Amino acid sequence: MIEIQQSQGVLQLVINRPEKKNALTRDMYQQLGDAVFRANNDETVNAIVISGAGGVFTAGNDLDDFRARATDENPKPSAGLVFIEALINSDTPVIAAVEGLAIGIGTTLLLHVDVVVAAESAKFKTAFVDLGLVPEAASTVTMPLHLGARRTTDLLLLGEVLNGNEARECGLVSRVVDDGQALAEAMIVAAGLATKPREALRASKRLIRAPWREQVEQALAREREVFSERLRSEDCRAALDKLPGAERA
Template sequence: MINKYREQKTIHFVIDRPSKKNAFTRSMYEQLAGYVREANYDEQVHAIVISGAEGVFTAGNDLDDFRARATDVNPKPSAGLAFIEVLMACDTPVIAAVEGVAIGIGTTMLLHCDSVFAGRSARFKTAFVDLGLVPEAASTVTMPLHLGSRMAAELLLFGETLDGTQAGECGLVSRVVDDGQALDSALAMAARLADKPRDALRASKRLMKAPWESQARQALDREREVFSARLRSDDCRNALGRM
């Protein structure tokens, strides 16, 4: 489930499924997408914070969901990518607080956040190729943009794991803090944004996104098509069967 907390001009969403390391189900994506969309249109909200429950950000997409979609002859559109589209369209600043693991979409969604605080021992990994899949969430554009093409290859092609310090050095996260301090730091940043003019924040964010927004949307569409095909491949089915 996704928990929602509000304090003055800040809204905080918590990914809360600790028994599965906060892995996303379809309903969780839909719930979080709805919350982000609602917050974006709330004239009292100046900042959004996203974190995970019990010291873990998220293990990414629930593998059972992948298994179901891989065998479904008439699969529904990806709820994860629908959530990413909502995040991409959000003009309200979004701040992520990462502790523990951030796997798959748990890493790629950070590329659509405006600030990311991470604990030093946090772990970031995108294992798409290992699963017989391809990158998603427009990461084939946003990750080279933020990290450079070679570091993007380390994550998206080679499946390397970064800790919080390494993620800070390459620019995947904004600030590295002591373990257990990511959420407090993110909330403190959100409180600072709450004192700034909302319309100016939103207009500035739109201007910053404008040069690469269309490229990211085109990448999202390309990835969606190939990802869907790869999900039904023998490579993917075999990988999922081993897990």
């Protein structure tokens, strides 16, 4: 489930499924996307904070959802991408507080938020290729933009794992704090943003992102098509069948 709280201009979204390492289901994506969309049109919200319960950000997409989509003859649009599109279209600043695992979309969604606060021992990893899939969430454009082409290859093709400090060094993370302090620091950042003139803040964010907005939208469309094809491939199904239910990507 997604816990939603609002106070003093800050909307807090907490991914709360600790028994599954906060793996995201279709319903959870829908809740996140709806909350971000509503906040963007709410004049009482000046900042959004996304975090995970139980010392974990998120272990990524629930693999049971992948398995269901792989065999569905009439698949529904990806709820995960609906959430990503809500982030892309949000003029309200978004801050992520990352503790523990940030796997798959748990890493790629960070490329669409404005400030990422990570604990030192946070773990960032994408395993799309290992599952017979391809990168998503427009990460084929946004990751080279933030990290450069070489580091993007390390993460998206080689599946390299980064800790908080390594993620900060390559530009994935804005700032690193002691373990257990990511949310507190993110709330401080959000509180500071909440005091700023709302329309100036939103207009500035639009201007910052305008140069590559069209590229991001095109990447989403390309990735969506290929990801859907790969999800139904034999090697993807074989990879999913080999994984225990506790693992996520």
